[in-house]
Amino acid sequence: MDFQELQRSWQQQTAPAASTPEVGTSASGLLAETQRLHRLGQRRNWLASVLIGSALLIELAVPVLTGHLRTPVQYAGVVLLTLTLVGYVALMWWGTTLRRAARPDLDSRAYLQAALRTFRFRRTTLLWLAIPYALGFGAGIWLLNKDRLMYAPVWQPVLGMVLLVGAALWGRQVALRRHEQQFGETERQLLHWQQALELKG
Amino acid sequence: MPVSFDELVAANHNRLHRICRAYLPHDPAAAQDLYQEMLVQLWTCLPGYRGEAQLGTWVYRVAVNTALLFQRREQRQPTARSTSFDLAESLPAETDEAARALNTLLDQLHHCIALLPDADRLLVSLLLEDASYQQIAEVLGLSVSNVGVRLNRLKKKMAACVAPARLAD
Numbered sequence: 001m002d003f004q005e006l007q008r009s010w011q012q013q014t015a016p017a018a019s020t021p022e023v024g025t026s027a028s029g030l031l032a033e034t035q036r037l038h039r040l041g042q043r044r045n046w047l048a049s050v051l052i053g054s055a056l057l058i059e060l061a062v063p064v065l066t067g068h069l070r071t072p073v074q075y076a077g078v079v080l081l082t083l084t085l086v087g088y089v090a091l092m093w094w095g096t097t098l099r100r101a102a103r104p105d106l107d108s109r110a111y112l113q114a115a116l117r118t119f120r121f122r123r124t125t126l127l128w129l130a131i132p133y134a135l136g137f138g139a140g141i142w143l144l145n146k147d148r149l150m151y152a153p154v155w156q157p158v159l160g161m162v163l164l165v166g167a168a169l170w171g172r173q174v175a176l177r178r179h180e181q182q183f184g185e186t187e188r189q190l191l192h193w194q195q196a197l198e199l200k201g
Numbered sequence: 202m203p204v205s206f207d208e209l210v211a212a213n214h215n216r217l218h219r220i221c222r223a224y225l226p227h228d229p230a231a232a233q234d235l236y237q238e239m240l241v242q243l244w245t246c247l248p249g250y251r252g253e254a255q256l257g258t259w260v261y262r263v264a265v266n267t268a269l270l271f272q273r274r275e276q277r278q279p280t281a282r283s284t285s286f287d288l289a290e291s292l293p294a295e296t297d298e299a300a301r302a303l304n305t306l307l308d309q310l311h312h313c314i315a316l317l318p319d320a321d322r323l324l325v326s327l328l329l330e331d332a333s334y335q336q337i338a339e340v341l342g343l344s345v346s347n348v349g350v351r352l353n354r355l356k357k358k359m360a361a362c363v364a365p366a367r368l369a370d
Contacts, residue, residue, distance in 0.1 A: 107342030
């Protein structure tokens with residue numbers, strides 16, 4: 001059997017006419033909806049950045065405006081909180097950058113690598129950064145309120161920190177489970193594809 | 202040169218449909234979903250097309266990559282063996298005899314494709330669309346020699362699978 005004959009026969013097949021989207025149909029509505037969701041995703045990062053930035057500005061400006069200047073320890077707390085939150089926002093942006101880098105018009109090998117990098121980044125940040133964030137956040141709050149908390153019984157800040165780390169651990173577990181449910185199979189199949197391309201290629 | 206989405210779809214929709222059917226031979230509904238997903242991805246990526254690759258190669262890339270990720274999201278149970286019926290409905294039938302022969306050949310071709318592993322199904326669909334080795338290598342991001350070895354093997358496999366049925370007819 002001549003392969004060119006197979007090609008000729010194959011190419012004679014035409015798609016059902018109904019599968020061609022026309023302007024003004026539900027298909028074009030779907031495309032518009034996709035565009036809207038894309039824009040929504042982009043705005044989320046900006047919104048988080050603006051909110052966190054505003055909160056920090058207010059936090060820094062209020063003592064100056066009210067005349068209640070902070071002690072060096074309190075400033076250390078503010079700096080720690082700032083670094084923690086800025087780190088969080090930076091990772092959000094980095095995650096978005098990685099997702100955008102996985103463009104379907106890359107070649108398949110590059111696309112698979114980019115898509116897998118996105119999944120690995122998400123899993124790694126969930127796994128390793130939830131606790132440091134909670135500790136950084138807790139320590140920042142403690143330093144900021146040290147003047148009051150230093151006279152409180154020891155168990156209070158300790159309990160606060162334990163609750164914070166406990167919440168972070170619980171949140172991490174929930175996020176990891178959700179990540180596995182949503183993307184676990186995808187990740188494994190992408191690895192399978194990567195191997196299929198690399199090994200058999 | 203800017204390309205309009207409508208023109209792009211009009212020029213490629215048969216091709217994309219055939220690739221979807223080849224990739225998901227057991228599930229025409231999933232193939233239709235994949236086709237829609239490809240359109241969405243083409244539409245999303247089109248503003249970023251700068252002409253670095255040929256338009257045809259670029260379309261194949263988006264189609265193949267969408268297929269790679271699609272199957273992962275839409276793990277489906279295979280249904281009964283399907284044939285090329287929905288694609289062959291609109292085949293140009295010069296005579297009844299010729300149409301019947303073509304239908305039989307296409308059924309056999311779809312059957313042979315369905316027997317291949319999923320990665321090979323995608324490759325065969327590109328081959329059947331007459332994509333060059335260079336194009337397929339650019340789509341996959343592999344060297345032409347690497348792709349060539351594999352495609353030659355696939356061509357022989359397909360020809361060997363389809364030939365006995367032809368002889369039986």
